[in-house]
Structure formats: structure tokens, C-alpha cells
């Protein structure tokens with residue numbers, strides 16, 4: 001029998017992606033939608049301007065949008081809420097007994113909240129039991145910032161070579177800013193070297209938590225030192241990172257590419273429905289990856305990497321790309337929920 005799910009922030013950019021990805025999902029069925037008072041009380045088709053190439057499923061289009069308050073929603077709730085309200089609303093849902101699988105930044109760095117990329121740190125789910133002390137009947141699980149998913153996945157297989165330091169400069173898609181997002185006047189034929197909401201700080205802290213080890217019921221952050229510089233570019237979907245790394249060991253390029261291409265995790269072991277067969281794919285063409293060509297690989301769940309070469313300042317440099325609203329948001333949260341289901345945590 002299908003597991004009923006709700007979506008908080010259903011009318012937003014990430015909310016729409018949830019609906020598109022959950023149409024025909026083998027386990028989950030969308031039965032409840034929540035958004036702001038502006039949308040509550042309307043049929044979903046009237047509450048949102050559908051902006052995805054996938055068709056809006058009729059059974060979701062006909063659902064009424066609810067106010068984002070617990071009561072009436074299924075136990076499992078995905079959240080794509082604006083971060084200005086996510087803290088309070090997600091907390092209220094967890095308090096009321098819901099399992100909230102969140103995209104927002106509000107709880108990511110809390111000591112008792114898993115910040116999950118199932119291929120990288122599935123063991124961090126053990127933190128869930130620590131949330132009992134909050135007095136919540138339910139739980140919150142988070143997925144990382146949309147750049148951090150791509151970055152942490154690319155760095156995870158490099159830990160074995162003694163990952164010491166890394167510099168990343170991002171080229172981030174417009175869809176990462178929600179809708180209507182960045183004004184066309186600002187982004188057309190332009191590059192904006194600033195993204196608000198503490199984007200660089202998120203990259204410099206969330207990555208360490210994800211790459212860290214679970215010890216005595218807490219995450220010990222990975223010691224890699226990170227410097228991030230972010231830019232917004234006129235690309236629809238796909239965050240690209242130009243990345244340099246310093247490594248203690250001196251692996252050759254073949255060993256690094258081998259580590260990326262052979263990288264697998266719990267989702268592949270468990271054959272989860274949204275898991276890509278190969279989460280990291282190294283492209284050998286000299287001018288890849290590119291958002292226009294590579295962002296939708298394996299339904300947008302694969303991270304593509306290319307251009308590995310020596311770095312005269314650190315040791316190696318390369319380019320990594322991932323779909324920000326799929327692998328970096330809705331797809332990431334769905335994979336988290338699939339993992340929890342198979343681990344008996346729903």
C-alpha cells in the first residue's frame with residue numbers, strides 16, 4: 001500500500017519539483033499540500049504557476065492547499081518552505097509527531113539533526129534518536145544546501161587520500177533563488193558575485209558535518225578547511241563548482257578518477273527507487289560537465305565531474321555539476337525518505 005506524504009511549501013520551486021518527482025513513485029503518494037495563507041484554500045492548480053516541463057498530475061492539481069499547520073497532514077512530510085518560516089513550522093510538525101524531511105537551512109547544523117546525503121553519511125541517521133530529548137513526538141531530517149550536495153559528494157571519495165583543504169568557486173543557476181527569484185535585469189548577460197542567506201558560510205560548514213564521522217552519538221566534523229566564493233549565473237538549472245583540493249597523499253589522476261567512478265553507498269546497496277546506479281560520473285571530454293548537456297543525467301540525481309588536472313596552488317583542480325532542485329533539493333529529500341523507509345525508520 002502506498003505511503004501517504006504531505007508537502008510543505010508545495011507551491012514553490014522545490015515544492016513543484018517534489019510533485020513532479022513523486023508522480024508515479026513506487027512507495028509514496030502525495031495526499032496533502034501546505035503553503036502560506038496566500039495559497040491556502042485554493043485548488044493547487046490555481047495556487048501556483050506550474051513551471052516544470054513535466055505535466056502537473058491531475059490528482060495533485062485538484063488537491064486543496066492547506067495552511068502550513070499540523071493537523072490533517074500525513075505522518076511523512078517533505079518540506080520546501082521558505083527558510084524565514086521553516087524553523088517554526090517544521091518544529092511544530094515535529095512536535096506534533098510528523099517526520100519532516102526538510103530542504104531548509106534552519107535545522108541543518110543542529111547537533112541532533114542528521115544532515116544527510118545517503119551515499120555519504122547514511123550512518124548519521126542514528127542522530128534521530130537524540131531528538132527525543134526535545135520532547136518531540138516526531139523527528140526532523142535535513143538535506144544540505146544545493147551546492148553542498150554536489151561538493152560533498154565530489155569530496156567524499158577523496159577523504160581516503162587525506163583531504164586537507166579545498167577552494168570552491170560556484171556558478172549557480174537562477175532556479176536556486178526560488179520564484180520569481182533574481183530580477184531579469186540583474187541576471188541577463190551577467191554574473192552576480194553574491195548570494196544572500198549566508199551561502200558561502202553554509203558551504204564552509206555543512207560540508208564538514210556531512211564528511212564527518214559519527215562518534216559516541218555525535219558528529220565529529222571533518223577537518224578539511226574550505227574557502228567558498230559564490231556567483232549567480234544565467235543558467236536555468238544546475239550548480240557548477242570549480243574546485244581545488246589539497247591532499248596529504250599524492251594519488252595519481254587515475255586513482256582519483258577511479259575513486260569517483262567506483263563510489264557507491266547505501267542507496268545503491270539497497271537499490272532505492274531514486275538512487276542513480278553510479279552517483280558520480282567522471283566525463284573525459286575536455287569541455288564537460290556543462291549544465292545544458294549534463295544536468296539531467298539519471299533523472300538529475302547524478303553528479304558529473306570533469307577537467308581533473310594539477311593545481312599549482314593546491315594539488316588538483318576539477319569541475320563538478322549537479323541539479324540544484326533535484327539532487328540538491330527535492331530528489332535529495334526523497335532519497336532520504338526512501339533510505340529511512342528501507343531502514344525501518346518511517
Ligand code: NAP
Pocket residue numbers: 008009010011012013014015034035036037038039040068080081082083085086103104105144145146175176177178179324325328329
Ligand atoms: P520558493 O519558490 O520561494 O517557495 C517557497 C515556499 O514557501 C512556497 O510554497 C511558499 O508558499 C512557502 N511559504 C512562504 N512563506 C510562507 C509562510 N509564511 N507560511 C507558509 N508557507 C510559506 O522557494 P524554493 O526555491 O522552492 O526554496 C524552498 C526552500 O528550499 C528554501 O528554504 C530554500 O533555501 C531551499 N532550497 C532551495 C533550493 C533551490 O535550488 N531552489 C535548493 C535547496 C534548498 P506561497 O506560494 O503560498 O507563498
